[in-house]
Amino acid sequence: MSEPAARIRRALGTWDVVVLLALVAVAVVGALTVDGVASPRFWRFVVLEAIPIALIALPMTLIVITGEIDLSVASVLGLTCSVMGQLWVSGVTSLPLLIALALLLGAVLGAVNGLFVTGFGLPSLAVTIGTLALYRGLAYVVLGDRAVANYPTTWTTTAIQPLPGTTIPWMILVVAALAVVFAVVLHAMPVGRGLYAMGNNAEAARFAGVDVRLTKFWLFVASGAMSALAGVFWTLRFASARADNGSGLELAVVAAVLLGGVSIFGGRGALLGVLAAVALLGVLRNALQLAYVPANTLTVITGSLLIASVVGPNVAGMLRERLRRRRTTTVSPSS
Amino acid sequence: MPTPLLALDGVSKSFGAVAALRDVRLELHAGEAHALVGENGAGKSTLVKILAGVHAPDAGTVTLDGRPLLLSGPADARAAGIAVIYQEPTLFADLSVAENIFMGRQPLRSLRRVDYAAMRERAAELFARLGVRLDPDRPARGLSIADQQLVEIAKAISLDARVLVMDEPTAALSGIEVERLFAVARSLRDAGTAVLFISHRFDEVFALCQTVTVMRDGRWVSTDPAGTLTVDEVVRRMVGREVSAMYPKQDTAPGEPRLQVRGLTRHGVFDDVTFTVHAGEIVALAGLVGAGRSEVSRAIFGVDRHDAGEVLLDGSRLPNGDTAAAIRAGLALVPEDRRQQGLVMELSVERNTNLPRRWRLSRGGLLFGGDERRAATTWAQRLQVKAGRLTDPVSTLSGGNQQKVVLAKWLATAPKVLIVDEPTRGIDVGTKAEVHRLLSQLAADGVAVLMVSSELPEVLGMADRVLVMHEGRLTADIPRARADEQSVMLAATGQAAAA
Amino acid sequence: MTAVDTAPAETATGGGARLARRAFAVRELGIALALVLLVVTTTVVNPRFLSAQNLKDLLLGSTILAILAVGQAVVVITRNVDLSIGSILGLSAFATGAVFVAVPGLPIPLMLVIGTALGAVLGAVNGGLIAAARVPALVVTLGTLYMFRGVDYMWATGRQINAADMPAAFLGMGTATVLGVPVLALFAAAVLVAVGYVLRNHRSGRELYAIGSDPAAARLSGIPSGRRVFYAFVTSGALAGLAGVLHAARFGTLDANAGLGTELNVVAAVVVGGVAIFGGSGSVYGAALGAVLLTTIRAALPVLGINPFWQDAAVGALILAAIGLDRALSARVARSLRERKAHV
Structure with a gap:
């Protein structure tokens, strides 16, 4: 086989492409069979819904590739919303200042996670389950069960303003730019090589001069800041800051990252697959809603997809191995 | 029959x-x-x-x-x-020693319950038979x-x-x-x-x-x-063939001091270790397993922090516990455990070879596939690594070829000082000779080589000087002319210091 | 250790072992102590906190969390995690209501068996996927968290089952007491003792610890890891199913949201209770204590005059404190092993 052909075959075999093709297939089938999926309005909603998930999924992908996890992201989002709301109520009326403070807060919350994980050497799963509760709790402490909703309409409409001539919100450009940044860091910079190395074998990475702890620390900071950015968007999109904003979103993000082909054990995965998975889940959810499939069905589908994404390749591998062994066993007596 | x-x-x-x-x-x-x-x-x-x-x-x-x-x-x-x-x-690190011995076969008493007392007793009997004193109740961890x-x-x-x-x-x-x-x-x-x-x-x-x-x-x-x-x-x-001379160390005149280790201490592991390695010199670090040799080399390289003392490379001090800085300064370490420390088994030969050099290979902060492939190919060929494709995971290679990839990965950084920890452990006789030839060649080119080895023939054959450690301390510094099995073993068992 | 003087070095490691054992004992004692401290402080502030009625409420409140925590501990000890228990509880609770609607005269013990069996089947789905297809538990149970909850939603289709739809005797069980102890708490105690007994005294229980301590070594030792992990998930599922029936008895009103989000609370209880999140150590007693402690904190905060909005934050801080403490303890043990070895 010629080298380019082999390369194409290998590329088609990667999980990223499988997810991407599934996305296209769902979009096409949806557009042909469900009224409204082809409409620009539909895509506007898909994008609006996907933006916060995508923002958080970007750093989450890198974190999971290093073999860690951050379950506190939705609580960081919630606490950011609460603090923004409280600041607004207390008279901070400059939007840039609010955004800057929110991002700073997110970075600090992420740094706390990072400190516990890298400084004290604690498992990130346990630490971020702890801060999941802690940050969400603090969100309630700050805002109680109040909702802050009296933001200026110019802010809230600006946040979801479509790109000229389309229905797609301009925020997608911000997401796209950040996606490019994260993709370059992960796939084309020395740092990214270190991330894969430490995800597979942290000790060998250390022996090769990778500063495992420092790198992971900054990833948690980035995760906090990006979750805060998602929180800012959430507040403005729904024109409402509440302590329970985005609760449960962490599982949706983790589901998208895993469905996108990132190994939960670290060391494997790519950003393209994750973004495709975020889009796939968004399109599927909205298309099914339009098709009057009860929203609940989607929960079942999300779960099944997630399981299929890990079970499928494993079972296929086991079957291949069994077939191969049967073949060698039947051949060997004659050889 | x-x-x-x-x-x-x-x-x-x-x-x-x-x-x-x-x-x-x-x-x-x-x-x-x-x-x-x-x-x-x-x-x-x-x-x-x-x-x-x-x-x-x-x-x-x-x-x-x-x-x-x-x-x-x-x-x-x-x-x-x-x-x-x-x-x-x-x-099983979390379980007791006795339970480790009898896992799945624990002695039982009524109601099919595990009989802990009997288990402890039988474990103690076994240790008595082996002539060792181990507490059956302690956890295996540590x-x-x-x-x-x-x-x-x-x-x-x-x-x-x-x-x-x-x-x-x-x-x-x-x-x-x-x-x-x-x-x-x-x-x-x-x-x-x-x-x-x-x-x-x-x-x-x-x-x-x-x-x-x-x-x-x-x-x-x-x-x-x-x-x-x-x-x-x-x-x-x-x-399957005759083996050529195994230890081809060429005589070289040692040059300037390259690596200076002064009073290096890590509490409870090694204490006040001081020595110098010159350019063009191969210095062996001998001693029994557990004497602290690997630990010293890890501390020099910055994988572990040291509590006291200093490491100088060409006269300038290396920061404590900073592997990246040590690599930048021209230090390289081929570690003891190839599979756990030397290589990331799941990554490709190419990624492994380039890992320590990933910053130097980048242009404007970015890595380009062509550069990476060329760099890896050069070194794979120079060391005659036998691999299907450079994009294959390094785990698919044989042990000897894996060790060559580790060497390639460090030689590619053009080190001034190369530390090799058990460089020929678990590799075949043919590759062994190649590794020895390579180390000798590097020394001839002016690299300072510190070689940790438990194989006495290798130590005596390759080294210009033999440092011996015993229980975390340096006990001897023996020049090539006076080094023999007896002098090294005496120092390694702590008897030379008294003499 | 070197060949020359093995004897003194071994004596030293013996000392380290004693220290390590003491640290383990301290772990469960520590939670109990924290619990006592909390109760005493709260009682000083408000003596009514220790009233019979309030104690009963505390026990009742802990019951379901404790049962789930026992099941979760079994799974976590094998270095796995079961995130689907909240959904299993929800499904089982709704099933309880639906069965009573369909068969009003069904004996209560039979209902308990049905709920537990349903949970066991769902746990078997988890365990089967994890053991047979060899995929990570975190991913599988995150998937079944969605799946089981989705099935629950589809079945309920927005309906609610009310207390009036269930037998009075069944609902009575939710509040009944024996000698002042709630019947539901007795269920939790029975589960705790039974599971704790198996983990401590049975070969299969010990093998769960071995699997969690080092999965590869467990396989080489001939431990049937796949089967053991499968049954760990069946146990966790069965207990979540049982908890679902008890949930129905206690709350009376059921929709598809029962137990939503419980999984993280349960993992929190297990971690606070000293079960290592990476398996191999800890006990179900600790996990149950953790559940009681979390419930007590929630109950004590308002009594102490602290804004109830602090509840979640306090739980989060407790989790961080617990895992931090574990790490500090094990680091001390490791250091003492190292230094004793060096200074002979």
Whole structure:
């Protein structure tokens, strides 16, 4: 086989492409069979819904590739919303200042996670389950069960303003730019090589001069800041800051990252697959809603997809191995 | 010829496209110690795993007492009376020593409850029989490798095994511990157990075994009584050709001091270690396992922090605990444990080769595929790494080729000081000679080489100077002319310092 | 350790072992102590906190969390995690209501068996996927978290089952007491003792610890890891199913949201209770204590005059404190082993 052909075959075999093709297939089938999926309005909603998930999924992908996890992201989002709301109520009326403070807060919350994980050497799963509760709790402490909703309409409409001539919100450009940044860091910079190395074998990475702890620390900071950015968007999109904003979103993000082909054990995965998975889940959810499939069905589908994404390749591998062994066993007596 | 206790006939096993065993035969007799020797990648470990029930053979038969034996898992092998001591101890760190020995076979009392008192007692009996003092109640976490190995041996004895397989059990043991192990193995053998012993150390093979089987490239080569063989003959069969001179160190005049270590201390690990390595010099760091040699090299390289002292490279001080800075300054470390520390097994040959140099290979902060491929190809060719594709995971390579990738990865950084920790452990004789030639060449080119090694012939053959450590301290600095087995061993056991 | 003087070094490791054992004992004692401290402080502030009625409420409140925590501990000890228990509880609770609607006269013990069996089947789905297809538990149970909850939603289709739809005797069980102890708490105690007994005294229980301590070594030792892990998930599922029936008895009103989000609370209880998140150590007693402690904190905060909005934050801080403490303890043990070894 010629080298380019082999390369194409290998590329088609990667999980990223499988997810991407599934996305296209769902979009096409949806557009042909469900009224409204082809409409620009539909895509506007898909994008609006996907933006916060995508923002958080970007750093989450890198974190999971290093073999860690951050379950506190939705609580960081919630606490950011609460603090923004409280600041607004207390008279901070400059939007840039609010955004800057929110991002700073997110970075600090992420740094706390990072400190516990890298400084004290604690498992990130346990630490971020702890801060999941802690940050969400603090969100309630700050805002109680109040909702802050009296933001200026110019802010809230600006946040979801479509790109000229389309229905797609301009925020997608911000997401796209950040996606490019994260993709370059992960796939084309020395740092990214270190991330894969430490995800597979942290000790060998250390022996090769990778500063495992420092790198992971900054990833948690980035995760906090990006979750805060998602929180800012959430507040403005729904024109409402509440302590329970985005609760449960962490599982949706983790589901998208895993469905996108990132190994939960670290060391494997790519950003393209994750973004495709975020889009796939968004399109599927909205298309099914339009098709009057009860929203609940989607929960079942999300779960099944997630399981299929890990079970499928494993079972296929086991079957291949069994077939191969049967073949060698039947051949060997004659050889 | 009596019926063998355990026999393998025509056994083959492949992993993917790689044939690990082809048509292998082996006969073990009761009351006999049988050595299995071969280079790494010859298929010894695969054969052990088949006996242990971990792998099922693709073809061929295993018979016990002349009856076919079907092993569908480790539990079956154990039930058949086959006990295996692996190269790497496989203990449960969280559980007590006694429980580690009897896991799955704990003595029971009424209601099928685990009888902890009886278990403790029987563990204590086993340790008494082995002549060691280990607390059966302590958790396995924190045991030294040698103590872990002893727990494994106690486990094997407690099985009353008819076949005892030992896969390089002595790799991490000191002289006295090896003697103790052999005493136990001999008494088991004399009591009628069939012992299969795998080792790279020929003196041990000939001290313990009556029969020697040689394997090469996954095939059976020969089986002979040990008395009819010489070491040279065994090596020739293992390699399949004559081996050229093993230790080709060229004499070089040492140059400027390159690496200076002053008063380096890590509490409870090593203490006040001071030495200098000059350009063009190969300095060996000898000593018993556990003397703190690897720990010193880790601290010099910045993988571990040190508590006191300093490391200077060409006169400038290296920051404490900063591996990246050490690499930038021109230091390289080929670590002891290839699979855990030297390589990221799941990543490709290319990614592994370029990992320490990933910053230097980038242009404007970005890496370009072409640059990476060229860099990796250059070094793979220079060291004659045999790999299918450079994009294949490094785990698909043989042990010797993996070690070449580790060397390539560090030589590519053009180091001024190269630390090699057990550079030839577990690699085949042919590659060994290549590695020695390479180290010698590097020294001739002005690199300062610090070589940690437990193989005395290697130390004496390669080194311009021999530093010896004992219990975390440097006890001797012996120039090449005066270094011999006796002087090194005396210092290593702590007797030279008093003299 | 070197060949020359093994004897003194071994004595030293013996000392380290004693220290390590003491640290383990301290772990469960520590939670109990924290619990006592909390109760005493709260009682000083408000003596009514220790009233019979309030104690009963505390026990009742802990029951369901404790049962789930026991099941979760079994799974976590094997170095796995079961995120689907909240959904299993929800499904089982709704099934309880639906069965009573369909068969009003069904004996209560039979209902308990049905709920537990349903949970066991769902747990078997988890365990089967994890053991047979060899995929990570975190991913599988995250998937079944969605799946089981989705099935629950589809079945309920927005309906609610009310107390009036269930037998009075069944609902009575939710509040009944024996000698002042709530019947539901007795269920939790029975589960705790039974599971704790098996883990401590049975070979299969010990093997769960071995699997969690080192999965590869467990396979080499001939431990049937796949089967053991499968049954760990069946146990966790069965207990979540039982908890679902008890949930129905206690709350009376059921929709598809029962137990939503419980999984993280349960993992929190287990971690606070000293079960290592990476398996191999800890006990179900600790996990149950953790559940009681979390419930007590929630109950004590308002009594102490602290804004109830601090509840979640306090739980989060407790989790961090617990895992931090574990790490500090094990680091001390490791250091003492190292230094004793060096200074002989």
